[in-house]
Amino acid sequence: MSAVLSDKPLVSIIVRTRNEERWIGLCLDAIAKQAYTHYEIILVDNRSTDRTVARARDYGVTLVEIDEFLPGKAINDGIRASRGEVIVIISGHCIPVDAFWLGNLVARLDDPEIAGVYGRQEPLSFTSAADKRDLAITFGLDSRIQVKDSFFHNANSALRREVWQRFPFDERVSNIEDRVWGVEVIRAGLKIAYEAGASVYHYHGIHQDRDMLRAQKIVRIMEGLHGPHADMTEIAMGALRVVAIVPVRGPSLQHDGFSLLGNTIDYLRSCQSLAEVVVSTDCADTAALARRHGASVPFIRPAALSEEYVDILQVLTYSLNEVEKSLGLFDLVVVVEETQPFRDPGMIDEMVSVALDNGLDTVLAAKPESRPFWLDGEQGVRQVGKLDFVPRALSEERAHLGLLGLGCVVRPALLREGVLFGAHVGLHMVGHPLASVEIRTGEDLLRCLPLLKADPAGSSQEPA
Structure with a gap:
């Protein structure tokens, strides 16, 4: 247990600065x-290039x-150069609100468990506005004791020297x-106190103006301390309903007992x-084949949706609507065609997890x-994408x-609206x-059949 403070102990105030002339x-x-x-x-000054140090010298700082x-x-480094109990x-751009800031901080340390x-x-x-909101939420008007909550903030904080000697600050982390x-x-087994009566003005708040690179670093450090945040796959997989829709126009390709559609369904x-x-x-023949392989065929889609001018998105939107009438609502839709059968084992499950x-x-x-693409149209032949000959690796x-x-995984709400690619798209x-x-x-x-039969993802013989 920590020792009790002496009466009116010497306080060493550590002020960290870099180019804080405006605030110091x-x-x-x-x-x-x-x-x-x-x-x-x-x-403690990080080689300021403005007049921070000159302004600070007027106040007799070390x-x-x-x-x-x-x-x-x-x-x-600042504590090592100090003498206080x-x-x-305090950050160099923070300003104590009133004359009782320091005394209120020190008073909370009378409790040796703090x-x-x-x-x-x-x-x-x-x-x-965002920083104002976050400061109001984080730093309320009620003081409290934290027994399990490890939140602590060094823009405005205090601790006993003997606690620091046991628990110095980590000198490796960037944030x-x-x-x-x-x-x-x-x-x-110690506690942390929040003292609402020891207040400072802090103009940029605690989230650094939404600096995403800084946020990513902070999250990595926090996950190192507390473990990674829960993945939605862990939380939702047992409760989610995911449907795969395989659009097929006309008869499915087959040869010598091998079915391209059956191969896809089995996968x-x-x-x-x-x-x-x-x-x-x-x-109807394709529907019967699909059923023999264990797929559902709750409808036969209209011939009008098989015209050459009808795009795949129209087919998928219609199909989802019919699926939901017969089989209920789903949380995700997986789109797969029999015409591209070379999938790695587990690929679809991985894509669902990524989503x-x-x-x-x-x-x-x-x-x-990484190779260049060429478009051939009314404007002639022109190159798009990569326009140089830099090696692919570079x-x-x-x-x-x-x-x-x-394979494509999409939210059904998008597909109902005739949209396949939403605002947040990932590539697998x-x-x-x-x-x-x-x-x-x-x-x-015929050309690919030997490869299909040898493919680890599986080959399909037509069920008897």
């Missing part, structure tokens, strides 16, 4: 007006200069050294994520392609050949060397 005078002036006067100030900024190391940490205390942060008039420290002390029925496999066809775990509207099977941009027939890179091969004629089937 206001920060230090507010500190100078505190009712609690037994303190020293340690300025200067510690650092060349590389890592938040935990900067704080530790209590350590207070490892550290952090104070309130308030926005300024020009703070962004949230305070949250890392909070996890350590909570796991050790889909092996997928763990699929609740139903539905064949959408205009042909769920990334919150995507659509996931499309795709093959990376190319910064890469085109992808979409393989809709190989296929590994099968024959993934882009299409079989559309009997001659194609």
Whole structure:
């Protein structure tokens, strides 16, 4: 258990700065007006190029200069140069709200079970609306003791030196050294206090103006502490209904007892994520073949949807509507065509997981392609995509050949509206060397039959 503080202990205030000329005078002036006067100030400066240090010298600070900024190391360096029994940490652009900020922070450390205390942060008039909202939600008006919650924030915080000696700040992490420290002390059985009466103005809030790169770094650190966040696949897979729709026009290609449609159905029925496999066809013979392989054929689609001018999206929208009438609602739709049969085992299940775990509207099977594409039309022949001869491995941009027939996962709400690709689209890179091969004629089937029968994803003989 931690020791009780002495009466009116010396407080070492650690101020971290880099180019804070605009703010440092206001920060230090507010500190100078505190009712609690037994303190020293340690300025840890990351080689400011403005007049930050010059302004700070007017307040009698002890200067510690650092060349590389890592938040935990900067704080530790400042503490090593200090003498106080209590350590207070404040950012150089934060301004104590009133004269009782310091005394209220220190008072919470009288409880030996409290490892550290952090104070309130308030926005300024020009703070962004999002930051104002986040500060109000995070830093409320009620002080509290945290027994399990490890949140801690070093823009405005305090701890005892003897606690720091047991739990120095992590000097390796690039962000949230305070949250890392909070996890350590909570796991050790200590508590963290939030003191609403020790408030500072903090103009940019705690989320750094929605800096996504910074957010990604923070999430990686937090997941290292607490473990990864739950994947939707884990949460929802048992409760989700996923249907595969296989559109087939006319008779399915067959040869010597081998059925291209049967091969596709057998593959889909092996997928763990699929609740139903539905064949959408205009042909009674194809429907009978599909049923023999265990697929559902709840309707025969109109011949008008098989005209040459009808696109696949119209067929899929009609098919989903009919499927939902007969089989109920589904959470995801998988689109597969028999004409592209070379799929890796588990590919469809992986695509469903990608859609769920990334919150995507659509996931499309795709093959990376770094070679140039050429369009031939009314404007003549012209190159699109990659326009140089940089080696593929060094190319910064890469085109992808979409393989809709190989596999596409889409939200049914989009398909009902006649949309296949929503706002959030993901690509699933296929590994099968024959993934882009299409079989559309009997001659194609004859050529590919030996490969199909040898394919690990399975071959299909027509059921007796």
